Amino acid sequence: MSISVTPSIERSLPRAAIGGLTVAAILFIAFVVLPSVGSDYLFEAILTPFLALALAGVGLNLLTGYAGQVSLGSAAFMAVGAFAAYNFNLRVPELPFLVSIVLAGLTAAGIGLIFGLPSLRLRGFYLAVSTLAAQFFVQWALTKFGWFSNDNPSGIINAPPLKIASVTFDTAVGRYLFSLGIVTVLTFLAWRLTRAQTGRNFIAVRDNQTAARVIGVPVLRTKLLAFAVSSFIIGVAGVLWAFAYLRTVEPAGFNLDRSFQILFIIIIGGLASIRGAFLGAGFIVVFPLLLSRLGGELLGGIVDSGVVEMSQRIVIGALIILFLIAEPKGLAELGRRAARRLGGRPT
Amino acid sequence: MSLSRLLKATALSAALALLPLSTAAFADEQFFPLQSYRVGPYAAGGTGFFGGFIDYLNLINIRDGGVNGVKLTWDEGETQYEVEKGVEVYERFKNHPGIATWNPLSVGIAYALIDRVTADKVPLLTINHGRTDSTDGRVFKYIFPLLLNPYSETSGIINYLGTKEGGLDKLKGKKIVVLYHGSPYGKETIPIYELLAKKYGFEVQQIEVPHPGNEQQAQWLTIRRAKPDYVVLRGWGVMNPVALKTAQKTGFPADRIIGNVWSNSEEDVIPAGDAAKGYTAITTQASGAQYPVLQEIQKVVYDAGKGNLEDKKRIGSVYHNLGVVNGILNVEAIRIAQEKFGKRTLTGDEVRWGLEHLKLDPARVEALGAKGLFHSINVTWDNHEGDGLVTFQQWDGSKWNVVSDWIAPDWALLRPIIEKSSEAYAKEHNIPLRTAADADQVTN
Numbered sequence: 001m002s003i004s005v006t007p008s009i010e011r012s013l014p015r016a017a018i019g020g021l022t023v024a025a026i027l028f029i030a031f032v033v034l035p036s037v038g039s040d041y042l043f044e045a046i047l048t049p050f051l052a053l054a055l056a057g058v059g060l061n062l063l064t065g066y067a068g069q070v071s072l073g074s075a076a077f078m079a080v081g082a083f084a085a086y087n088f089n090l091r092v093p094e095l096p097f098l099v100s101i102v103l104a105g106l107t108a109a110g111i112g113l114i115f116g117l118p119s120l121r122l123r124g125f126y127l128a129v130s131t132l133a134a135q136f137f138v139q140w141a142l143t144k145f146g147w148f149s150n151d152n153p154s155g156i157i158n159a160p161p162l163k164i165a166s167v168t169f170d171t172a173v174g175r176y177l178f179s180l181g182i183v184t185v186l187t188f189l190a191w192r193l194t195r196a197q198t199g200r201n202f203i204a205v206r207d208n209q210t211a212a213r214v215i216g217v218p219v220l221r222t223k224l225l226a227f228a229v230s231s232f233i234i235g236v237a238g239v240l241w242a243f244a245y246l247r248t249v250e251p252a253g254f255n256l257d258r259s260f261q262i263l264f265i266i267i268i269g270g271l272a273s274i275r276g277a278f279l280g281a282g283f284i285v286v287f288p289l290l291l292s293r294l295g296g297e298l299l300g301g302i303v304d305s306g307v308v309e310m311s312q313r314i315v316i317g318a319l320i321i322l323f324l325i326a327e328p329k330g331l332a333e334l335g336r337r338a339a340r341r342l343g344g345r346p347t
Numbered sequence: 348m349s350l351s352r353l354l355k356a357t358a359l360s361a362a363l364a365l366l367p368l369s370t371a372a373f374a375d376e377q378f379f380p381l382q383s384y385r386v387g388p389y390a391a392g393g394t395g396f397f398g399g400f401i402d403y404l405n406l407i408n409i410r411d412g413g414v415n416g417v418k419l420t421w422d423e424g425e426t427q428y429e430v431e432k433g434v435e436v437y438e439r440f441k442n443h444p445g446i447a448t449w450n451p452l453s454v455g456i457a458y459a460l461i462d463r464v465t466a467d468k469v470p471l472l473t474i475n476h477g478r479t480d481s482t483d484g485r486v487f488k489y490i491f492p493l494l495l496n497p498y499s500e501t502s503g504i505i506n507y508l509g510t511k512e513g514g515l516d517k518l519k520g521k522k523i524v525v526l527y528h529g530s531p532y533g534k535e536t537i538p539i540y541e542l543l544a545k546k547y548g549f550e551v552q553q554i555e556v557p558h559p560g561n562e563q564q565a566q567w568l569t570i571r572r573a574k575p576d577y578v579v580l581r582g583w584g585v586m587n588p589v590a591l592k593t594a595q596k597t598g599f600p601a602d603r604i605i606g607n608v609w610s611n612s613e614e615d616v617i618p619a620g621d622a623a624k625g626y627t628a629i630t631t632q633a634s635g636a637q638y639p640v641l642q643e644i645q646k647v648v649y650d651a652g653k654g655n656l657e658d659k660k661r662i663g664s665v666y667h668n669l670g671v672v673n674g675i676l677n678v679e680a681i682r683i684a685q686e687k688f689g690k691r692t693l694t695g696d697e698v699r700w701g702l703e704h705l706k707l708d709p710a711r712v713e714a715l716g717a718k719g720l721f722h723s724i725n726v727t728w729d730n731h732e733g734d735g736l737v738t739f740q741q742w743d744g745s746k747w748n749v750v751s752d753w754i755a756p757d758w759a760l761l762r763p764i765i766e767k768s769s770e771a772y773a774k775e776h777n778i779p780l781r782t783a784a785d786a787d788q789v790t791n
Binding site: 146289 | 385386390394422424425427430431434435438439441442454455458459461462463529530531532534535557772776
């Protein structure tokens with residue numbers, strides 16, 4: 001196998017145009033239609049967490065899907081982002097909030113770079129295990145040193161309101177639009193990156209490190225860059241998760257389970273696919289909620305909520321197995337195949 | 348959860364699908380949205396607490412026909428003790444008509460709800476736990492850490508050790524080790540132990556056990572070297588039985604270990620087996636099913652097949668009784684608010700007023716059938732904790748036995764610390780301090 005596997009390169013122009021139109025339509029619905037028709041519940045409980053985790057998925061997909069470096073430390077980088085944003089905001093009050101977010105992303109990128117260093121020598125499962133260190137170390141440090149949470153006795157901090165210039169986003173729709181704006185910009189940048197030389201370098205390193213080195217890809221730099229960029233995006237996702245969704249910041253919320261959740265998002269959604277992160281987040285975040293509501297409506301009051309919850313897990317687990325058997329490359333590939341079949345296979 | 352049970356449940360649900368529509372016969376209803384956790388690592392606490400809470404609400408509905416004719420209703424949303432699920436359940440239920448209070452029994456969820464309930468004007472109850480400075484009702488209008496906040500718990504434990512030694516002055520020169528869970532919860536009381544150590548002249552050494560705490564050999568060896576007079580166990584989950592077992596292995600006597608409110612349940616001691624015999628722990632509500640209110644729950648609710656606990660043996664356990672007490676406090680706050688606003692469905696803010704006038708003296712507690720279960724409560728507009736007293740129970744290998752009187756924490760000492768913290772919060776969030784006059788203004 002050689003190194004050129006990006007499906008989009010073979011894509012013909014009309015398909016690209018169709019893709020562009022689809023994205024424009026989705027953005028139109030997300031920015032204009034939904035805010036005028038959706039309920040608070042839709043924004044607060046479904047879309048905002050969906051956006052935050054989808055963004056984290058995009059970040060991890062750059063690292064794992066494109067550059068082939070498996071990481072189990074995503075939640076740690078989210079935590080770094082959230083706590084960094086809180087501290088920048090608290091300690092330098094004159095800083096605009098957007099700048100705090102960028103600085104938080106850069107902080108996460110810095111930490112990501114450090115924990116990316118083992119990737120120079122380790123690969124595959126060994127690297128995954130070493131990124132676990134990030135997971136445990138960050139959580140430990142945030143709990144251990146009270147300074148990070150402004151010496152709050154319980155270590156849980158209340159997030160300040162989201163603010164750009166003098167506009168405060170303190171309604172459900174406001175927080176959603178704030179998140180959507182950031183997610184759109186970062187996703188676009190990530191997409192550009194995957195289509196540029198850097199993105200091709202990522203893939204080259206993933207597919208065959210030796211071959212990549214032979215053709216002149218700076219392997220070490222590429223790996224570290226992947227860690228930095230990915231951690232930046234995941235850090236910003238952490239800010240959204242803590243500030244726009246939960247509105248509290250606590251280390252325990254960014255535990256190993258969250259790292260796994262993000263990893264599952266990209267595995268189920270589709271590795272090396274921006275779209276996959278969103279599809280995967282939809283499956284992991286939104287789908288259980290819908291199922292839980294459905295289960296609650298059908299069985300609520302008759303069996304206790306624990307039984308309902310357990311049965312949902314069984315359903316979701318079975319669906320994951322089914323999906324992965326039907327299409328190991330994830331939901332993104334499944335969608336692509338369906339589209340191809342419907343569209344009569346354009347050449 | 349077996350498949351056959353699930354199938355049965357599905358069949359039942361299909362058969363009964365039409366029934367819920369006909370239950371709206373009561374004109375007035377007061378709704379409790381329950382962010383319960385019946386699966387996941389903390390299910391034992393969740394099923395006990397929410398089971399007790401629902402059992403008491405059921406008792407009021409069946410025996411009294413609701414509170415002055417207002418029926419109590421509830422719906423559960425599973426959180427697994429996870430903050431984001433708790434937030435989702437909040438958003439799901441928050442527009443339900445007639446919400447009385449929120450009772451998440453989770454510090455993380457409670458924190459995430461502080462802004463939300465304040466905006467929505469519905470009280471948030473964190474019985475026995477929660478954010479310590481929310482005791483200050485001048486700042487936290489809708490947050491109620493009823494009966495006991497973490498600081499009072501600390502002071503209550505030291506006061507108990509004082510009485511055990513024959514007076515607080517006898518604590519001078521003693522040595523106490525605090526073994527705490529390595530989490531924000533575990534670390535919250537560190538400054539309070541330091542403060543009390545300075546005040547009473549005992550030596551305190553605080554040792555952290557990293558989460559989850561299933562390996563504590565090193566910590567207990569340190570304790571053995573330190574030779575303390577007492578060890579305070581500020582644990583959580585699996586850390587508790589492991590601590591007791593390791594103590595036994597290193598030869599530290601269980602009757603010199605004192606547990607805090609999250610180390611005080613049957614689930615904490617039974618897995619430790621023999622090692623837990625003699626272990627003592629603090630509680631605001633005594634365990635046991637001999638209290639009249641629990642007898643009635645058995646008779647009226649369980650004998651009618653409407654009990655919430657799957658295992659009837661858990662009736663009267665620590666978490667179940669905490670749920671029952673939580674039910675009593677909720678129902679009485681509604682009753683008090685109804686006296687003022689009328690016997691109808693109340694708004695969240697009206698229930699808040701009721702909570703701020705929730706005064707149950709020992710005579711009233713006895714009338715409610717809860718004498719000995721808990722002592723009393725006196726919540727006011729600026730004291731949202733309500734001066735709860737604590738008692739201590741010793742595990743004899745099969746059940747808890749009360750071994751102390753009702754003990755009062757040193758509230759006067761703690762109040763300035765709490766106010767300092769709450770005033771800082773108020774400043775940070777631009778909240779003006781409430782006055783007694785504000786407390787009587789109620790929005791509909």
